[in-house]
Amino acid sequence: MNYDCDVAIIGAGPAGIAAACCASECGRRVIIIDDNPIAGGQIWRGGAPTRQAAQWRDRLAAARVTILSMHTVIAICGKTVRAEAEDDVSAIRFQKLILCTGSRELFLPFPGWTLPGVMGVGGIQAMVKSGLSVKGKRIIVAGSGPLLLAVAAHLRRKTGAEVLLLAEQTPMAKVLRLGASLLASPGKLAQAVKLKWQLRGIRTTFNAWPTEAVRRGRGLAVMMRIGRRSETMECDYLATGFGLVPSTEIAQLCNCACDNAGFVVVDSSQRTSSPDVLAAGEITGIGGVEKSIIEGQIAGFTAAGRTERIGRLLGAREHAYGFMRRLNDAYSLRQEVLRLADPGTVICRCEDVRLADLASQSSAREARLQTRCGMGPCQGRICGAILRASMNWRDESIRPPASPVRLASLAVPPAADI
Amino acid sequence: MSTDISAGASAIVIGAGIVGAACALELADAGFAVTVVDAGPVGGGATAAGMGHVVVMDDSPAQLALTRYSQQLWTQLQTVLPPQAEIMRCGTIWVAADAEEMAEVERKRHRYLEEQIPCDVLDAGRLYQLEPNLRPGLAGGLLIQQDSVVYPPTIAAWMLDRVTEKGGTVRTHTQVDRVEPHCVILSNGDRLAGDVIVNAAGAVAPRLTPGLHIKQRKGHLIITDRYPNFVRHQLVELGYLKSAHQSDGDSVAFNVQPRPSGQLLIGSSRQYDESRAVDHVIVAKMVARAIEYMPAIAELSATRVWTGFRAATPDKLPLIGPSPANDGLWLAAGHEGLGITTSLATARLLVDQIMGRTSAIPVAPYLPSRAASEAMHV
Ligand SMILES: Cc1cc2nc3c(=O)[nH]c(=O)nc-3n(C[C@H](O)[C@H](O)[C@H](O)COP(=O)(O)OP(=O)(O)OC[C@H]3O[C@@H](n4cnc5c(N)ncnc54)[C@H](O)[C@@H]3O)c2cc1C
Numbered sequence: 001m002n003y004d005c006d007v008a009i010i011g012a013g014p015a016g017i018a019a020a021c022c023a024s025e026c027g028r029r030v031i032i033i034d035d036n037p038i039a040g041g042q043i044w045r046g047g048a049p050t051r052q053a054a055q056w057r058d059r060l061a062a063a064r065v066t067i068l069s070m071h072t073v074i075a076i077c078g079k080t081v082r083a084e085a086e087d088d089v090s091a092i093r094f095q096k097l098i099l100c101t102g103s104r105e106l107f108l109p110f111p112g113w114t115l116p117g118v119m120g121v122g123g124i125q126a127m128v129k130s131g132l133s134v135k136g137k138r139i140i141v142a143g144s145g146p147l148l149l150a151v152a153a154h155l156r157r158k159t160g161a162e163v164l165l166l167a168e169q170t171p172m173a174k175v176l177r178l179g180a181s182l183l184a185s186p187g188k189l190a191q192a193v194k195l196k197w198q199l200r201g202i203r204t205t206f207n208a209w210p211t212e213a214v215r216r217g218r219g220l221a222v223m224m225r226i227g228r229r230s231e232t233m234e235c236d237y238l239a240t241g242f243g244l245v246p247s248t249e250i251a252q253l254c255n256c257a258c259d260n261a262g263f264v265v266v267d268s269s270q271r272t273s274s275p276d277v278l279a280a281g282e283i284t285g286i287g288g289v290e291k292s293i294i295e296g297q298i299a300g301f302t303a304a305g306r307t308e309r310i311g312r313l314l315g316a317r318e319h320a321y322g323f324m325r326r327l328n329d330a331y332s333l334r335q336e337v338l339r340l341a342d343p344g345t346v347i348c349r350c351e352d353v354r355l356a357d358l359a360s361q362s363s364a365r366e367a368r369l370q371t372r373c374g375m376g377p378c379q380g381r382i383c384g385a386i387l388r389a390s391m392n393w394r395d396e397s398i399r400p401p402a403s404p405v406r407l408a409s410l411a412v413p414p415a416a417d418i
Numbered sequence: 419m420s421t422d423i424s425a426g427a428s429a430i431v432i433g434a435g436i437v438g439a440a441c442a443l444e445l446a447d448a449g450f451a452v453t454v455v456d457a458g459p460v461g462g463g464a465t466a467a468g469m470g471h472v473v474v475m476d477d478s479p480a481q482l483a484l485t486r487y488s489q490q491l492w493t494q495l496q497t498v499l500p501p502q503a504e505i506m507r508c509g510t511i512w513v514a515a516d517a518e519e520m521a522e523v524e525r526k527r528h529r530y531l532e533e534q535i536p537c538d539v540l541d542a543g544r545l546y547q548l549e550p551n552l553r554p555g556l557a558g559g560l561l562i563q564q565d566s567v568v569y570p571p572t573i574a575a576w577m578l579d580r581v582t583e584k585g586g587t588v589r590t591h592t593q594v595d596r597v598e599p600h601c602v603i604l605s606n607g608d609r610l611a612g613d614v615i616v617n618a619a620g621a622v623a624p625r626l627t628p629g630l631h632i633k634q635r636k637g638h639l640i641i642t643d644r645y646p647n648f649v650r651h652q653l654v655e656l657g658y659l660k661s662a663h664q665s666d667g668d669s670v671a672f673n674v675q676p677r678p679s680g681q682l683l684i685g686s687s688r689q690y691d692e693s694r695a696v697d698h699v700i701v702a703k704m705v706a707r708a709i710e711y712m713p714a715i716a717e718l719s720a721t722r723v724w725t726g727f728r729a730a731t732p733d734k735l736p737l738i739g740p741s742p743a744n745d746g747l748w749l750a751a752g753h754e755g756l757g758i759t760t761s762l763a764t765a766r767l768l769v770d771q772i773m774g775r776t777s778a779i780p781v782a783p784y785l786p787s788r789a790a791s792e793a794m795h796v
């Protein structure tokens with residue numbers, strides 16, 4: 001199918017939805033492209049909607065926005081998005097493109113991290129939402145950041161799982177400092193208090209992280225470092241999450257400049273370095289849903305050419321950025337957790353490349369060419385983030401397709417007018 | 419040209435692609451103190467972008483001689499290469515679509531047998547037995563058993579490890595700015611002196627040696643997810659001869675390679691274009707061509723598309739020998755779509771000339787000085 005619009009938005013999470021509403025309410029023809037069957041992104045998809053989610057869902061329904069769900073972006077050719085639909089390739093012509101592709105979990109390798117039963121906190125949450133029963137299962141939640149708390153609370157309240165331990169790698173003092181700063185943000189403070197209440201009774205430790213997992217019986221034995229002590233605990237699942245990293249493949253295909261940490265660089269109107277391409281949400285920085293919504297709105301207005309409407313949002317964005325900085329500071333990863341892998345630990349799961357294989361390499365590109373690290377179907381989405389976090393290696397080599405597609409889709413010629 | 423080579427003479431090789439690496443190893447074996455300089459990592463140029471098909475080709479007698487000689491050298495080398503070299507002795511099948519192409523199969527077979535290159539004519543039945551995923555209605559093909567598939571970047575690294583073991587030096591991420599007699603000047607201003615200097619800079623060799631007849635010829639490749647045994651031989655359409663040979667203009671051909679991982683590497687395209695960006699128009703043509711020959715390919719999952727540059731010369735033969743202009747400078751460049759195959763013979767023929775040894779095959783067709791003559795512009 002061929003489509004024509006003023007504003008094309010990739011990603012139907014909070015940033016994309018907010019952008020779509022604003023651009024559409026300014027009278028622009030808007031199309032959202034998303035690879036999931038349901039709009040909402042990681043946070044608003046599935047489960048009972050929060051009040052905020054319901055508000056935006058209704059606003060989106062009222063706006064005249066075309067949503068192309070289950071469309072996987074292949075590439076951006078000039079001013080056309082090429083996306084694979086079930087049996088077809090869609091070409092979406094746009095004037096302005098807003099990238100709202102969000103983030104994914106950062107995995108950090110430790111001996112045993114690839115065993116069955118060890119998974120990402122986001123992964124276990126998604127599986128539980130889609131029907132995996134963890135009733136009565138013993139779960140350790142470990143890693144860093146607010147997502148751990150949310151997932152631990154959810155597992156315990158909604159699934160009947162037994163959360164044995166919530167292990168946060170950062171020191172308690174840093175989290176308390178963040179908590180104190182929330183006094184200035186009543187909304188966030190209320191959320192934090194609510195979470196704390198939901199987590200009551202769960203053993204929570206700081207300065208704590210897993211150092212190794214091995215199979216034991218039907219479950220796992222996990223060696224935990226807790227402060228200065230080591231403790232071995234048995235469990236059924238180990239859910240880890242060390243924070244989020246931006247999903248910038250499409251931005252890189254558009255030649256958008258990224259900063260040292262890998263985030264897309266935007267100006268005060270959410271414009272990237274690439275003409276007519278804007279970005280909003282977690283690909284510009286991980287700062288929570290508020291930040292994404294504000295940036296999405298700004299991007300929507302900018303793309304609609306209504307920059308006079310962004311003024312009143314700039315203060316809120318500054319506020320969100322302040323929170324983002326404090327958040328990232330509080331949960332910055334300590335060196336120890338970046339160095340948990342031993343020489344035999346797998347780094348690239350697709351190609352079975354181990355840390356020892358990388359010893360004689362000095363960059364991500366050399367590692368790819370000489371060891372196949374990052375050459376598999378996931379194209380370095382997991383190991384690339386690991387290498388960036390732990391070795392400071394950057395692989396900026398993104399090539400089409402933005403994610404794997406059928407060869408039949410590549411055989412469809414781009415429209416003749418581009 | 420004659421270079422006076424005394425014991426302990428030094429050589430600088432510009433370029434750590436498969437050609438530069440092979441030359442460096444051959445020079446180190448001949449007793450030179452070798453320094454290899456590359457602007458990027460080892461094997462990161464065309465060597466990382468090509469198909470790694472070691473193939474005997476017969477476009478011209480000189481090409482046949484060079485590829486055949488090189489393949490013999492590959493057969494020897496393959497016995498010592500490590501597993502990362504990903505050697506697969508899968509052979510090539512030249513696929514004939516119709517009776518006209520079957521006639522070409524016969525001619526090709528005749529030329530190969532004259533050179534004692536074992537090959538088998540396949541009728542349609544045998545072709546489908548060997549490659550059941552080819553579309554029905556093809557006429558047959560020619561199987562060349564000795565052709566193989568390798569993974570060139572790790573082989574270049576292995577060769578340079580041998581050079582280092584012999585006392586040589588490899589300087590990656592070091593750009594050469596220009597070449598002077600018996601000396602190269604690095605972009606940081608450093609000067610490296612050498613008795614012998616080899617320009618093995620691939621498609622960009624003319625930037626260091628202006629006036630070389632080398633043009634960048636872009637190609638696209640696609641790698642798929644793993645589908646073991648989907649294809650068992652490197653498959654090339656015989657019509658390739660028609661399409662690859664038009665010197666100008668864009669062309670695509672059916673060219674599919676099995677990787678030891680079970681992945682398929684799908685080519686190929688040819689166009690004169692200096693941008694490294696993927697061109698979705700030609701990719702669509704290339705994939706459509708592959709689907710035409712192998713319909714089931716349409717449903718396979720593609721993980722990456724990339725581009726690379728061949729170093730094209732007007733007569734499709736590489737430049738191996740002394741630079742006509744500059745004393746002390748030697749050339750090993752211009753290998754078009756066959757530089758993996760011909761790298762080993764290139765290194766041997768180059769060092770034969772440097773050492774004043776007699777070569778196993780005549781070197782005249784590859785001498786850079788031919789560029790001045792009409793022969794180059796066939
Ligand atoms: C036999 C074989 C099998 C392969 N199998 C796989 C596989 O299974 N999976 C897979 O993912 N890949 C595979 N590859 C391909 C490989 O990952 C690379 O895609 C390939 O080496 C081509 O490089 P690239 O252009 O993508 O490299 P890049 O890493 O993108 O870069 C090429 C060079 O260009 C430079 N560069 C980058 N941007 C620019 C610019 N704008 N202008 C100028 N220079 C620039 C880079 O610094 C680098 O030096 C395979 C390659 C071969 C040879």
Ligand SMILES: Cc1cc2nc3c(=O)[nH]c(=O)nc-3n(C[C@H](O)[C@H](O)[C@H](O)COP(=O)(O)OP(=O)(O)OC[C@H]3O[C@@H](n4cnc5c(N)ncnc54)[C@H](O)[C@@H]3O)c2cc1C
Nearest residue numbers: 433435437457463464465468469471594620637757758759
């Ligand atoms: C799509 C495609 C498919 C192919 N398929 C095959 C095949 O199946 N079989 C086959 O035999 N061949 C194939 N080839 C051809 C083969 O890949 C090349 O001929 C071969 O890799 C050339 O090697 P090289 O060492 O000359 O060049 P390169 O690998 O490009 O090496 C040149 C090196 O010189 C360095 N360099 C350049 N300028 C400077 C400078 N100023 N200072 C320092 N360093 C510098 C570069 O960084 C580079 O590493 C294919 C090529 C392409 C593009």
